[in-house]
Amino acid sequence: MKIDKQAPIGVFDSGVGGLTVAREIMRNLPNEKIVYFGDTARVPYGTKSKATVLRYSRQIVRFLRTQEVKAIVVACNTATALALDDIEKELDIPIVGVVRPGARVAVETTRNKRIGVIGTEATINSHIYRTYIQNMDPEVSVFGKPCPLFVSLVEEGWIKDPITEAVARRYLAELQEKDIDTLILGCTHYPLLRSMVGRIMGEGVTLVNPAYETAQALKRLLREQGLTSDGTEDEEFPYRFFVSDAAEKFSRFATSILPYNVERTQQIDIEKY
Numbered sequence: 001m002k003i004d005k006q007a008p009i010g011v012f013d014s015g016v017g018g019l020t021v022a023r024e025i026m027r028n029l030p031n032e033k034i035v036y037f038g039d040t041a042r043v044p045y046g047t048k049s050k051a052t053v054l055r056y057s058r059q060i061v062r063f064l065r066t067q068e069v070k071a072i073v074v075a076c077n078t079a080t081a082l083a084l085d086d087i088e089k090e091l092d093i094p095i096v097g098v099v100r101p102g103a104r105v106a107v108e109t110t111r112n113k114r115i116g117v118i119g120t121e122a123t124i125n126s127h128i129y130r131t132y133i134q135n136m137d138p139e140v141s142v143f144g145k146p147c148p149l150f151v152s153l154v155e156e157g158w159i160k161d162p163i164t165e166a167v168a169r170r171y172l173a174e175l176q177e178k179d180i181d182t183l184i185l186g187c188t189h190y191p192l193l194r195s196m197v198g199r200i201m202g203e204g205v206t207l208v209n210p211a212y213e214t215a216q217a218l219k220r221l222l223r224e225q226g227l228t229s230d231g232t233e234d235e236e237f238p239y240r241f242f243v244s245d246a247a248e249k250f251s252r253f254a255t256s257i258l259p260y261n262v263e264r265t266q267q268i269d270i271e272k273y
């Protein structure tokens, strides 16, 4: 199959969190167009089963294919953990998840071979980060900690709030005792709490942001496959946004974190796909 290198990248997440990944793609691959889908009607994925997250992810991929994307980024740690392997086998275009790029950089970063991972319950219980990390270096110990409340706190906009700080201190206390020198922010929302988490963990712990690493991995992948857009097309709307519910709320949140004014988000019925 011939893939059009000028086609957009499909990016999807369970909701707004994947915008942290879209933001890194915008910053690091400015010539690429994006079609973003946020499954705002069915968020959160982090508390759901593999069967459900896989069904949702397959529907979203079918929708993104209707937008003629040239590659797909699973901008959700939970969907990557529970659905990427299956979807990859069914696709004839490249697909990248957020877990492998984050795991790889964490392995390159750690000096004492002790890495912490924070994420949703589904991501941590899947042990996906541990599996990738120990495949790369079996000597590394991995300590996971689910931090489910972070998602709601970020969506509430309580990013610099004392309540969020108290929650973070409580979640992170366990990891502070593990002598880790590297911590993976293994959920899309957590890069927005980066400075708070960094302050609590202290200077001796390097934070890994899979969103940034995923954009770098996408850049390499497009280059290797000859799919890098040359950005010659003069697009009025290089970034298009679709959600399964509450489009206006999504547009406001997106505009607050992206280097782009999201004027319009289209609501679609994802169950049709």
Ligand code: DGL
Pocket (backbone or CB within 6 Å): 013, 014, 015, 017, 018, 043, 044, 045, 046, 047, 075, 076, 077, 078, 079, 119, 120, 123, 151, 186, 187, 188, 189
């Ligand atoms: N996007 C999800 C993740 O990165 C967090 C929100 C959810 O639970 O759906 O795991």
